[in-house]
Amino acid sequence: MPGDLPEGLYEALVTRGLADRLEALDPRSAEQRPVHRAEVANRFALHLSQVIERSLGAIADSDRVEAGLEIVEAVLDVLETQAGVPGIASDRLVADPKVLTKIAEVLPDGSTRKIDPPLISLLDTTLLTNAPHEPRVGHQVQAEIGSACKIDVLMAFVRRTGIAPLKSALKDHLERGGTLRVLTTTYTGSTQKEALDDLTAMGAEVRVSYDVSTTRLHAKAWLFHRPSGFSTAYIGSSNLTHSAQITGLEWNVRVSGARNPDVIDKMQAVFDSYWENPDFVPYDPDTFEAHMGRDASSGPAIFLSPVHVTPLPFQERLLEQIALAREAGHHRNLMVSATGTGKTVMAALDYQRLATELPRARLLFVAHRKEILDQSQATFRHVMRDPSFGEQWVGGSRPKKFDHVFASVQSLSVADLADLDPTHFDVVIVDEFHHAAARSYQELLEHLSPIELLGLTATPERTDGLSITHWFDDRIAAELRLWDAIDQHLLTPFAYFGINDGLDLSVVPWKRGRGYDIEGLTNLYTADDVWAQHVVQEFVRRVDDLATVKALGFCVSVAHALYMARVFNEAGIGAVAVSASTPDSWRRISSSRSGGG
Secondary structure, three states: OOOOOOOOOOOOOOOHHHHHHHOOOOOOOOOOOOOOHHHHHHHHHHHHHHHHHHHHHOOOHHHHHHHHHHHHHHHHHHHHHHOOOOOHHHHOOOOOOOOOOOOOOEOOOOOEOOOOOOOOOOOOOEEEOOOOOOOOHHHHHHHHHOOOOEEEEEEOOEOHHHHHHHHHHHHHHHHOOOEEEEEEEOHHHOOOHHHHHHHHHHOOEEEEEOOOOOOOOOOEEEEEEOOOOOOEEEEEOOOEOHHHHHHOOOOEEEEEOOOOHHHHHHHHHHHHHHHHOOOEEEOOHHHHHHHHOOOHHHOOOOOOOOOOOOOOHHHHHHHHHHHHHHHOOOOEEEEEEOOOOOHHHHHHHHHHHHHHHOOOOOEEEEEOOHHHHHHHHHHHHHHHOOOOOOEEEEOOEOOOOOOEEEEEHHHHHHOOHHHOOOOOOOEEEEOOHHHHHOHHHHHHHHHOOOOEEEEEEOOOOOOOOOOOHHHHOOOOOEEEOHHHHHHOOOOOOOOOOOOOOOOOHHHOOEEOOOEEOHHHHHHHHOOOHHHHHHHHHHHHHHOOOOOOOOOOOOOOOHHHHHHHHHHHHHOOOOEOOOOOOOOHHHHHHHHHHOOEO
């Protein structure tokens, strides 16, 4: 196309400069229309503001205020004298231009109430992406609360982790007489009853939609009302969860009511229509529980999600590395992936792929605890879309078909492996493979001869120095370490406190390959209550709310654990000692009652 105007759609006022450029085009190529009367105010004002902004930007800093004042006065003169617009006098700037930033209540002591401004200017409409080194949307939202008089929240999912960082600011807002209205849903079961309880306890009004059909709500928005007219809003992808507000790769637009009043007005109108819609009912804890179908006594249930399990991008990369290793002729592979990155999900997806490639895909999944087997079997059932997938070989349970077996290493070790054909299982997956240096694992691995062996662990390096990589030709097929997972925002960074306890461990016997003598350590740590009281004091110093904290305390022995539980209980902090001999029923009871351990 001739000329310097690229092909495409336009919505630009034709200025004299643009008209000259259009002259260079084929007259058939440029389409124009008259300006409608209804759009004159908006379009002409936008055009003029852009010209003024460009012009003032080209003036030296030292002269910009005076020049700007003269330009504004000239424009107002024209509007008042030539256009006959009334009330122009009140729109003229003062001789020394200033910006009003706050009007605050005067307190009895003569000071004014503190009103912290948002981190983003009230005039700015901008995009927040939660990218590294950029402000997080959660921090921005928190900074908006203190200056708002009313807050309306539209959230598909609400969880306590999302409310926790905002709780203090929201509570202060409500105590000042502000209002907080929250609309949410039960779609996918993600919204937590405890989170809604926290909101209503603060004084928020909460309404819930129990509709999980195609008309379900999936919006996420905040609307901060300010009587000054400088309202703001956030619209985007972030639910009220910790990951969405702080760590997730989320996109949210922050809208300025001063710049985009039509957007704010529409948000307000639509929110009010939802609020009055009978699909949203006032939150009631009993009604919520009934709709969620929870029964605390029934324990965890295995159910099939309507959504197929697909790997996250980083999981797909690890699975591709395993597949490439197999193509290179390696059929014994170790996957090292940080705790919390979904090793079991990846193992299930890997098996799903193998099941389509192998002529027969009998599976043996090995772990050292029944709880791990329960969780792993549930994951495989989700991935395989089969609610009856797998049999367990643990405790008193024995397989009948032996096609897909989830077995504890203890059950396998007491069985007569001579009766088990080494090639019976085509795919063997061993969870927590760092345990494989133990004799029970070695005997099993030496006996089995599967087509594919996959080991899973987060920590291949053992403290006793024994190697486990010899089972895999001294190689790791796929790897994602803890520090890499944190850098990639896959896991939450942790805060670590190293506290000097003053104990002299040189008096405790130490043997190479075995470490410290357990009995000697136990005697040292339980000799008196001085060291234990020091632990309690440091714990209390670093915990915000002892009534709600849940913690794990790792001890050197069962005797030490029993001792520490007593010390914590005597200090008024609920604690129980849990060991390998603790019955499963007591584990469930103690985990629900204990505040620490």
